[in-house]
Amino acid sequence: MEQFYTYDQKTYAVNVEKEGDHYLVTIGSRRHRVSVEEVHKGYLKLYFRGKFRKPVVAEDGAKRIVFLNGGVYQLTRSDGPPGAEGKKEGGSLASPISGKVVKVNVRAGDTVKEGESIMAIEAMKMEYEVKAPFDGVVNRVNFPEGGPVGSGDALADMSATGPREEMHEGVHEVGTDTHEDEVIR
Numbered sequence: 001m002e003q004f005y006t007y008d009q010k011t012y013a014v015n016v017e018k019e020g021d022h023y024l025v026t027i028g029s030r031r032h033r034v035s036v037e038e039v040h041k042g043y044l045k046l047y048f049r050g051k052f053r054k055p056v057v058a059e060d061g062a063k064r065i066v067f068l069n070g071g072v073y074q075l076t077r078s079d080g081p082p083g084a085e086g087k088k089e090g091g092s093l094a095s096p097i098s099g100k101v102v103k104v105n106v107r108a109g110d111t112v113k114e115g116e117s118i119m120a121i122e123a124m125k126m127e128y129e130v131k132a133p134f135d136g137v138v139n140r141v142n143f144p145e146g147g148p149v150g151s152g153d154a155l156a157d158m159s160a161t162g163p164r165e166e167m168h169e170g171v172h173e174v175g176t177d178t179h180e181d182e183v184i185r
Helices: none
Strands: 002-007 010-019 022-027 030-040 043-048 051-053 056-060 063-068 071-078 090-094 099-104 117-123 126-131 136-141 154-160
Touching: 043 056, 071 090, 071 126, 117 154
Parallel strands: none
Antiparallel strands: 002 010, 002 071, 010 022, 022 030, 030 043, 043 051, 056 063, 063 071, 090 154, 099 117, 117 126, 136 154
16 A cells, blocks of 8 residues: 655655565665564564664654654655655754653754764653754754653754755665565565
């Protein structure tokens, strides 16, 4: 079944097909074999390209907030096929989960590099690090250390400072075509 999701102001066609004990996931023209196990609601264990990954997915209506490897990705379900492309010049970092802010590593006006830790959130006795999705300037930090935060809340507002690398076919983790020796059987 083909669905459309918007990320970073660009819409992607996503098709997921069940094939035996795994899924074939097609994003744009790229196809990947993925094994998925739902550990409990919103907590997944994925296996693709020879590695396990453990994303946390929160749903809010048409929005899907995915926390993976310290990155926070907000996807919005779209009604139609991919449309005009646009580059995002900044925006809000959405919280992947509800919890408590245990560490704030930046202040308004700080310059950060992509992947740099912005803050840490504690939930269910686990700490989740929220990282900058691109090089930029922190315009505002919306939650203090020790404060409660809800899933999808805007943790901080940022502006991009330099050219951003396009998200290749909509998924940072899947940067190259899957080769036969990397495929789950």
